[in-house]
Amino acid sequence: MATVVLSPRDLAGCEHRVALDFGHERRRSAEPDPPGVQRRKEAAAEHRAMVRELLRGIHSDQPGAFVTVDADIPALERVDATLAACDAGAQWIWNATLPTDVDHARRGHAELLVRVGEGYVPIIVVNHRVSQRVKGAPLADGRPASMLTSPLWGWAPTPDPYRTPRPNRRDNLRLAHLSAMLLEIGRAASSEPSELRGGVIGVDADCIVVQDTGAMFEDYLEVLDRRRAIASQRIPTEPRRVSECKSCQWWVKCGPELEARRDVSLVASGNQASALTEAGITTVDQLAAQRGDPPENWPGNVRFTDVVIGAIAWLDDLDLVRRLDTPRVHRADVEIDVDMESYGEHGAYLWGTLRTDTTNPDEPAVYRPFVTWDPLPTRDEARSFAEFWTWLTAEREAAHAAGKTFAAYCYSQQAENRWLLGSADRFAGEPGIPSRAEVEAFIASDEWVDIYEAVGENFVCPRGKGLKRVAPVAGFSWRDDDASGEASMEWYRAAVALGGGRPDLSQRERLLEYNEDDVRATKVLREWISERAAEEIPHERDVLARH
Structure with missing residues (x-):
């Protein structure tokens, strides 16, 4: 060697x-x-x-x-x-x-x-x-x-x-x-x-x-x-599924090896897999048969039963397992789905919205994007964000004035919240930009609902809780077969000509379609949780009884 x-x-x-x-x-x-x-x-x-x-x-x-x-x-x-x-x-x-x-x-x-x-x-x-x-005032009390x-x-x-x-x-x-x-x-x-x-x-x-x-x-x-x-090959190693597997070119070799030995890391990741292996639980089949208390060193932020159910779901090819007899998710008379698109750390160029009036079934759900096509970073981002916030606030106030309940929805609010707060901070003082306090009050209200959290409260998700994992179970499909967050980065580069040349207008349309599908997926998923999930998804007690 x-x-x-x-x-x-x-x-x-x-x-x-x-x-x-x-x-x-x-x-x-x-x-x-x-x-x-x-x-x-x-x-x-x-x-x-x-x-x-x-x-x-x-x-x-x-x-x-x-x-x-x-x-x-x-x-x-x-x-x-x-x-x-x-x-x-x-x-x-x-x-x-x-x-x-x-x-x-x-x-x-x-x-x-x-x-x-x-x-x-x-x-x-x-x-x-x-x-x-540092949030708030800098350290001034003598602490280093x-x-x-x-x-x-x-x-x-x-x-x-x-x-x-x-x-x-x-x-x-x-x-x-x-x-x-x-x-x-x-x-x-x-x-x-x-x-x-x-x-x-x-x-x-x-x-x-x-x-x-x-x-x-x-x-x-x-x-x-x-x-x-x-x-130097002096310490032997063996494959285990970890987060970097998704982008590692050795996965074509490691993946089949893990599948062949039904390795427990296929359904339990990180510290979970380590605790299971230390306890002698090395295969999915062994994990599926476990009941009772978790092994020593089990991470406290994960319910052990969820991982056992995940193992059973892997064996039985189940996408979701229901936690509750009757799934629940917050609903309102006026519902607005929100999805933000950003380019790395450079900014948020698109705020997509879908408005639904549940009190009027004949009124179609309308998609409305607020976007800048100036390459990020750009001050025009302030304009598109201000227009989005002004419109959202007006819809909220109009619903209240009409005596209707209101809710805005996103999928995994961490990303949206980051750019809501970040935009308020970066563009403070510009026309239409809300104060940080206004944004914080909205985020903390019952009218800002995270469907990602609702999915976690209602279901065990053995294959992950990403929108593109869960929404297809509710019957939704994206129009673009290549739709993904990673792909959208490439589309954005072409849409604004970051690599040089002329902007590709077809990629702008592709991004808008992708964003519209994301907000429609959130709507479909929410309605499915309320209306059909109880009938279509098995309860965890029944799944546990199978093995």
């Missing part, structure tokens, strides 16, 4: 993936990425390019301070260029590639190296949030801030009372990996591992979040040693 050299990606996630990556003839790197993975990579590349230009602009008045290593030259030349920039004392080195450390099985690159004293601190740029604003940040113009770690961290183990391991590589070649800002630091620039790109890499150095070294042994 060739010498094992690990990148930061090999340190986190599925251990069996690492074993397959290094031990199988068909190396994963030779296979094309699934579309969703490719889109995320492209979005991350765009974000890194934006941050590069932002930093280049900030330091443009300091000739020679900001050095960019050409990403298109061979790896060894990038290493030479990085070391030459270090020798020249460059303050900021973009796209830094470090020498491969064969002895310790390490390779890696940092988006940025920042000179601190006689050495360098690694900075990585990621396309997710690494901090969040929970994190350090540094401005983009220089390395100046300072306690930050305005933010709280959003820890990410993958980021922390990568920074420890890079710090160890810098330490090995004598380029680190400190020769003491316990004093090592790193930084992360997240999707907001408004500061550098400072990480104490020294504090996790022992943990990192343990992870490195174990992953190195796995990659």
